[in-house]
Amino acid sequence: MNYLVRDWDQAVELYGRLSDLNPTVGLYWYRLGEALLRSKQYEQAIAPLKKAEELGSFQSTPPRMAHRGEVACLLATAFAALGEQEEARRWTRTALDQGLRDITKLRSAEFAELLEDPAFCKLVWQTDTQNLSRDEGYRHDLRFAVHELKRVHFSPFRATSEADIDAAVAKLEAEIPDLSEDEILTRFVAIISLFGDGHTRLQTATPQLPVRLFRFPEGLFVLGATSEHADLVGARILRINNCAAEVALARAESILPRENPMMPLWLSPSVLQSITMLRGLGIAPAEGAVGLQIEDASGQQRTVQLVAPDKPPWRGNLTYAVAGRDDSPPEYLRHLDKTMWHEVLPDGKTMYCQLNGIGHGTKTFQKYFEALFEEIEKGEIERLVLDMRFNGGGNTFLNPPLIEGLIRSEKFREPGNLFVITGRSTFSAAINTVGELERRTTAILVGEPPSSPPNFVGESVGVPLPCTGWEISISDLSWQTSFPMDYRVWISPTIYAPPTAETFRAHRDPALEAIFDYVRLNASPAG
Template sequence: MKKVLIIIQLLFCFQLSSQETNAKQWQEDLRFLQNTIHKDYSFVFVKTTKEDFDAQVETLYKDIPDLQEHEIRVGFTRIISSFKYGHTQIPYGTVTKSGILPINLYDFNDGIYIEGVQKDHKKALGAKILKIGETPIEKALELVYPVVPVENEQYFKAYGLRFLISPEVLHAQGIIPILSNKVTLTLEKDGKVFTHEFTTIDKKDKPKTFNFTLPTEEWITARNTDITPLYLKHFDDKLYYFEYLEDKKTLYVRQSSVFNDPKETLAQFYKRMFEFIDSNNVEKLVYDVRLNGGGNNYNNLPLIKGLMARPNLNKKGNFYFIIGRDTFSACQNLTNEITRYTEAILVGEPTAENINFYGDARAVQLPNSKINAYISYLWWQDYPALENKDATVPSVPVTMSYDDYIQNKDVVLETALNFNAEGFQPKPMEYITQLYVTGQGAKLAQEIPRMVQDPRYAFCDFETELNKKGNILLESGRGPEIQGSIQVFSMIMQLYPNSAMTYKNLGKAYLKLGDTKKATELLNKAISLDTNGEQGKAAKEVLLQILN
């Protein structure tokens, strides 16, 4: 009997060991992934190059024999994340097998705070994070960044902070020295600095959130739950709803998904919403998608059609569209359509998605480890290629502080409700361009200085954007357009007399006209204003062309 038991134990141990992925198998998986991407997904080499990708693969391939299993998984994740498309990723669960810290983090405009915790760690609730282990939070963010499939900085704020609560990522990225199920954080709360140790929990034990904590018997949030602001109402039971604010004659709508709710499809919801608008005294619409991470963009059309059919509502000052760091994927498509086809004024934070982007990922399963790497295969281009940007930026930018949040002060909605839209141009550069191409020079000369001084346009970097317009004319290479660029750059200099960028560009324009004396004078001025900066260095390079 003892011999039989020993044989059974040996067979069991052999089965366990055979299930583990050894170094050679990990290397085979890495080559499989590398070859598959080159063969079937080479089109995703947009934000990184094939050479950089291959270099990362070779480094990990050589390191695998000396790495722990979780370090290898994180290494694979880094490689896939280097494509910088949010849909192209190795799932978060792949790097959280040993559990996560029982906290929820949020990046407010005054720091990263513990917004929610398991009740056992109530002492840490509402604390600002200073260090993870011995690593300052700023350095920890820098180290974890490569693991996140970052579309833009907003994507990192929305979806990147969760990697800070994975000990496997923290160790693999050098934030903590040893992998452990216990991690100590240095915190600041009520003017006091202290340390607190957290023990990991299973990822499934953290309640589902839109980056905020849904209070349960086990979890608490720092927010005062006696009152619920509109953007968090029906947090756990409705994907979309609307509420009439009678005193402001405003309909507030929150749509937190582009998927259909099992209880009511989006088409049904839109129909019900527009019927309410048509039969009630609704003078203003505030449409909130700041917590909308996407879904099926084919569901967007009825909303756009309904808005365009109601010109009294779809006009500047009557329609506000709230976006934010969770606005992603199919909701970026919705934001694109709203921006292009309606008169909405966008309020809030930039989106987490590029305007044009790769989405709709396919799973590539690695043969030995069975890890799934999701690679995007569909290019969504709602805007012309030249108009692609890292994100949609609101015309009225508003961010939230920690105190705003815990006191349920929705500064974004308040801004939308009280914004003075008289004379406001939500798309200032489009407005300026239209004045220019229609020959309204006198009005242009009045409008640009006015807009530069108007605090409502603080979101627009007029210096940079106007220089871009001047460079478009300059790069045409034709005499009239070059003269036009000189007029544009000269106007910018009046607005920004210390703009090294503008002096450099104006110098390049005169160089194209063959006036090397004037060009040299302007380029030297740019260098003096920005000796060691990017513009100064670029001016030096142009000046060398003249001297040589």
């Protein structure tokens, strides 16, 4: 705890004792070295940091670690503070080569003397950007972004060759003077997508339409809308301005990564919700409202003009009730404002739990599932439906209370009592969780496949771009939560029950219907 609250003097004493008692644990040496460095005992910090670099620093329970390049960065800092410039340069290069997540750590006060050297400034991208022109500012951020993507990404050229990436960058650099900001941003997105995974992206907020779109087999539809546009829910999008919906979707797909065929189905509607992207793709005019030609749930066609609402739309503040219906939407669309919630379904024997994220902190997550399993054990519940179709991830390290609770419960040891619903929006930490459920429990997976493989390159390392104020996210980890020979493009559902516009407009849930069909077909004669 002394380390976590940054009481460096006590941390030095504690981790000094721990490293003496067990010199095989690299994390002890790492924390001792950092505590010494932060208390300005630079020379004494070097030996334990070198030991940490030799052993590696990781602890699984609770998860604690030094990411790639962090120990080398601390060594560079210590040598820089001591005035040993050659060693500082050597460890700086090591940290960069290892993929240090935050390059700005190599520009701290300890590096002041080195930062007087133009060569070192170039090495750590210390650049005065204040007086750059518009075009040079964009070019600087493009070069810096691609440099960091190549340096930090776990496998930068697995989807696109370096030569092809460089050619796309050179083309954009040359065309920047003739492009609007919206077009430049969209081209940035396209270049970043060449690195091939859904975590690596431009994560900058842009003005959004007041609707949430979804691709069904029947076409592009309005899944949800702000209250002012509730009459659009259930409508099919025919055209966006003068662009047919199919053409707009193809343009959206052209700037997206593709880990498997589900990913463009998931992400392309999000692109078309962004007014900036619509303009950058040439679908919407540079100014003014966005026109949607729709066919509503009653079959009537009309055109509506939409602008970005004052309050940014979010899945939790939209309505999902199809216009013209007086019944409630199905369970999976009722509480998207909540990370996790549950209820007993009308049959009295099925607990439905929707898990929309792996988050809210260790204690909250643990208490929630402890309470849920206690409720299940005490009642007449026979089966659990865990709905993860809209779970975009979070923190994989938080899922043990869920996984272990299911394993402990006698109610879920027989097949047919535990169902997990997945979909195209199941991603990241949710993929890891579904993979564990597939391997370690009797879960029957229902719905449609997720948008990435069970083993994937992921993580969200944020890198701010100084001139534009945009931020990119870089994947620097390879998540191997399945077996090393698992080359599937997705975790397939046992029961395939994809969403359709027909069932959505009828306020039906094909996944939940498929589960109850399975239960009825497999019920014992006595039941």
